Amino acid sequence: MALFLINRYLGDEGDDGSSNESRAKALLAKLQRKAKVKEQQSLSCQEEYQSKTTVESDGGTSVKKKRKNKGGNLDETKHPKKRKEQVNQDVSPPDPEELSEGDNARKKKDTKKMQLTEEEKDGMKQTSVHNKNRNLQEAAAAAVKAELLKNDDEMVEKIQTDQSIQDTETSSSQTGFTILGGFEKKIIQKVQRVLPKWLAEPDVIQRDITSNLVPISDVPGICTKLQRKLERNGIYHLFPVQVEVIPAILESVSHGLLIGRGGYKPRDICVSAPTGSGKTLAFVIPVIQALMERVVCEVRVLAVLPTKELAQQVCKVFSSYAEGNSLKVVMLAGQKSFAAEQASLSENRGGISHSLADIVVATPGRLVDHINKNDGFSLEHLRFLIIDEADRMIDSMHQSWLSLVTKAVYRPRRVSEAVTIFKRTEPAPITAASLSPPQMPLQKLLFSATLTQNPEKLQQLGLHQPRLFSSVHSQSTTNPRSQERFNFPQGLTEYYVPCTLSKKPLLILHFILRLKFSPILCFTNSREAVHRLYLLVQLFGGVQAAEFSSRLSPNERKRTLKEFEQGKIQLLISTDAAARGIDINGVKCVVNYDAPQFIRTYIHRVGRTARAGKSGLAFTFLLGIQENQFLKMVKDAGSPGIHKQIVMPGNLKSMEPHYQQTLLELGNTIKGEKAKKRV
Numbered sequence: 178m179a180l181f182l183i184n185r186y187l188g189d190e191g192d193d194g195s196s197n198e199s200r201a202k203a204l205l206a207k208l209q210r211k212a213k214v215k216e217q218q219s220l221s222c223q224e225e226y227q228s229k230t231t232v233e234s235d236g237g238t239s240v241k242k243k244r245k246n247k248g249g250n251l252d253e254t255k256h257p258k259k260r261k262e263q264v265n266q267d268v269s270p271p272d273p274e275e276l277s278e279g280d281n282a283r284k285k286k287d288t289k290k291m292q293l294t295e296e297e298k299d300g301m302k303q304t305s306v307h308n309k310n311r312n313l314q315e316a317a318a319a320a321v322k323a324e325l326l327k328n329d330d331e332m333v334e335k336i337q338t339d340q341s342i343q344d345t346e347t348s349s350s351q352t353g354f355t356i357l358g359g360f361e362k363k364i365i366q367k368v369q370r371v372l373p374k375w376l377a378e379p380d381v382i383q384r385d386i387t388s389n390l391v392p393i394s395d396v397p398g399i400c401t402k403l404q405r406k407l408e409r410n411g412i413y414h415l416f417p418v419q420v421e422v423i424p425a426i427l428e429s430v431s432h433g434l435l436i437g438r439g440g441y442k443p444r445d446i447c448v449s450a451p452t453g454s455g456k457t458l459a460f461v462i463p464v465i466q467a468l469m470e471r472v473v474c475e476v477r478v479l480a481v482l483p484t485k486e487l488a489q490q491v492c493k494v495f496s497s498y499a500e501g502n503s504l505k506v507v508m509l510a511g512q513k514s515f516a517a518e519q520a521s522l523s524e525n526r527g528g529i530s531h532s533l534a535d536i537v538v539a540t541p542g543r544l545v546d547h548i549n550k551n552d553g554f555s556l557e558h559l560r561f562l563i564i565d566e567a568d569r570m571i572d573s574m575h576q577s578w579l580s581l582v583t584k585a586v587y588r589p590r591r592v593s594e595a596v597t598i599f600k601r602t603e604p605a606p607i608t609a610a611s612l613s614p615p616q617m618p619l620q621k622l623l624f625s626a627t628l629t630q631n632p633e634k635l636q637q638l639g640l641h642q643p644r645l646f647s648s649v650h651s652q653s654t655t656n657p658r659s660q661e662r663f664n665f666p667q668g669l670t671e672y673y674v675p676c677t678l679s680k681k682p683l684l685i686l687h688f689i690l691r692l693k694f695s696p697i698l699c700f701t702n703s704r705e706a707v708h709r710l711y712l713l714v715q716l717f718g719g720v721q722a723a724e725f726s727s728r729l730s731p732n733e734r735k736r737t738l739k740e741f742e743q744g745k746i747q748l749l750i751s752t753d754a755a756a757r758g759i760d761i762n763g764v765k766c767v768v769n770y771d772a773p774q775f776i777r778t779y780i781h782r783v784g785r786t787a788r789a790g791k792s793g794l795a796f797t798f799l800l801g802i803q804e805n806q807f808l809k810m811v812k813d814a815g816s817p818g819i820h821k822q823i824v825m826p827g828n829l830k831s832m833e834p835h836y837q838q839t840l841l842e843l844g845n846t847i848k849g850e851k852a853k854k855r856v
């Protein structure tokens with residue numbers, strides 16, 4: 178489209194207005210001649226086409242070939258309409274109107290073209306000499322170009338474009354304005370997420386545990402001492418995640434703690450494997466083996482976990498495998514007083530602080546307290562930083578625990594140790610100078626069942642040439658419409674139970690008392706809801722129930738978990754405090770009394786059952802309003818399928834009178850509790 182009027186120099190005669198006019202007339206005559214020739218050509222084409230389509234209606238496949246060869250452009254994807262016509266012709270007698278559709282199109286094109294020249298004619302009469310010249314030149318050029326365009330479609334397109342130019346120019350000449358355009362709606366392709374290579378091409382971990390067990394002795398690198406230890410703990414085969422990750426970590430310490438393979442800093446390791454797949458042993462075994470030969474006791478391993486219970490659980494596993502190796506494991510999770518934890522970390526001998534811990538298992542809050550306030554706590558020798566439940570730990574990064582750990586690791590050495598050859602500096606580009614003398618590398622090991630694939634989030638961890646082990650192949654995450662996808666334990670069967678708010682308590686009672694699902698781990702969305710349901714079940718009677726939330730002291734929580742594991746509790750009603758990482762043996766059934774809002778929460782909650790290759794059931798109570806969104810969320814996350822489980826109202830009826838009575842009692846109990854609190 179013309180934004181500016183361009184006066185072209187047309188030679189000496191071009192200056193003369195009358196010669197311009199005659200030139201324009203000559204061009205017009207030429208155009209008309211060409212249009213006539215075109216019209217004749219099109220008529221002959223029409224005849225030829227009609228004769229061919231008659232043949233087509235007789236024969237099948239040979240015609241297809243003919244048409245393909247003729248145009249060379251009968252591509253199914255490019256010309257679906259033509260293909261459709263052909264299919265129709267193959268299966269049913271041809272409709273005369275359908276047969277001549279192509280000809281009609283051609284006719285239309287030609288008519289359009291004729292109209293175009295007519296409009297040109299009118300326009301030329303009305304506009305100034307300059308405009309006439311310009312229109313004629315452009316129309317002439319268009320006609321010549323159209324002649325050159327052999328492909329019919331191209332020609333139609335071209336003529337349409339020219340027509341639109343002509344329309345614009347005609348209207349612009351009528352209004353005296355040049356109309357801007359060129360803002361046609363275009364389909365813009367969605368931007369596909371492109372993952373960095375290490376995330377897009379992980380080392381694959383087999384999802385099916387039971388059919389991929391590997392005898393301990395077949396896994397390279399595990400020392401005999403630890404093999405015996407594993408056997409004593411009843412472990413004779415390793416799970417797929419352990420088979421992949423243990424050798425990888427051991428390889429990074431195969432030349433000692435100081436240098437990685439080839440003298441380089443070892444790569445950080447990220448592991449994303451389903452709940453209950455044995456991730457804990459995947460880091461405990463190689464780390465213990467790496468430290469077994471250590472001479473001086475220093476904090477060389479720091480494992481950070483989001484909750485006290487998890488820290489306790491991991492500390493127990495570390496202690497079990499450190500036993501007999503003179504390695505000391507210390508927990509910093511607020512179970513003991515700060516002073517007691519301080520005393521367990523270091524002692525002062527001859528004015529020098531000596532570490533009493535090789536492995537520290539901590540929650541972020543308590544860890545930060547010790548870094549800031551405890552002079553005896555040194556991370557200068559830290560070799561492994563283990564971040565379990567890594568996605569959750571990234572979310573709690575606002576506590577800036579990681580930057581404090583990094584600072585503590587690269588803190589300048591104390592004067593007494595200044596002469597040591599193993600100085601430590603912050604990671605920087607590797608040069609010959611930076612590799613000599615060697616310095617203790619810090620290797621990060623990340624574990625989660627729902628490890629984020631968001632590079633921006635992972636970037637906060639400052640990973641060094643990370644290597645990913647994953648049971649979810651990244652191809653499944655390239656669909657931009659779907660959210661992140663995760664793997665569910667193989668033995669898990671998922672159900673949802675449509676219900677109303679008032680029927681939920683009856684449903685959980687029905688599950689325990691009638692269906693005999695026990696032990697059940699039941700999740701609600703708040704600690705108030707946990708307490709209310711707990712009171713209701715207690716008042717209803719006949720069920721051994723307990724609650725688990727931040728209302729309880731750490732010791733009470735510990736005792737409750739133990740009793741639940743021992744089978745003394747049939748129904749444990751919990752907040753998401755027990756949703757992550759907690760390994761309770763023998764949980765057959767998980768009930769989401771309140772549907773979780775986030776897919777990660779769902780995956781971790783249902784992952785409390787079907788652990789270590791066993792089978793388990795997960796039920797989610799859904800209100801009508803929640804169904805669509807929840808089911809979509811679960812499906813998008815890669816669930817193999819969630820089945821509908823209907824509980825007929827008749828099945829609950831017999832419990833209802835007693836339930837109504839219990840509700841009244843519950844009201845009184847809650848009132849009493851509130852009054853007690855006020856006092």
Ligand SMILES: Nc1ncnc2c1ncn2[C@@H]1O[C@H](COP(=O)(O)OP(=O)(O)OP(=O)(O)O)[C@@H](O)[C@H]1O
Pocket residue numbers: 411412413414415416419450451452453454455456457458625626757758759760784788789
């Ligand atoms: N090789 C093995 N043989 C038998 N049992 C094992 C083996 N490895 C781990 N287990 C058991 O499997 C259970 C689950 O292990 P673990 O707690 O490490 O899972 P996880 O992957 O960390 O789960 P989550 O993601 O929920 O934290 C534990 O009870 C553990 O003792």
